[in-house]
Amino acid sequence: MNAKQILILIFAASIFMGSSCNKNEIPPTDNPPQLPPETQTGANTFGCLVNGKVWLPKGGGLLPGVFSDYGNGSIILYANNYEYEDHINLNVTGVFA
Secondary structure, eight states, X not given: OOHHHHHHHHHHHHHHHHHTOOOOOOOOOSSOOOOOOOOSSOOOOOOXXXXXXXXXXXXXXXXXXXXXXXXXXXXXEEEEETTTTEEEEEEXXXXXX
């Protein structure tokens, strides 16, 4: 291999490695997401602010974006955004005495 072929190989490898980086960042939009309205009816909605930005769950395939579980004196709320691979779990203990 001569020097020119080595340089081409290094250049091609650096482009390949640099283009494969993906942070799953939320792209900016003209209509930023908003928190869902408050409910007291069990509407199965969830949203919160994380570092000042709206975070909303999003299901993936057959997996729901929000689900909950309770037992042994605690309630656990699972909120997942499968598009960006983000997960928020809230565990409240001492609810049932």
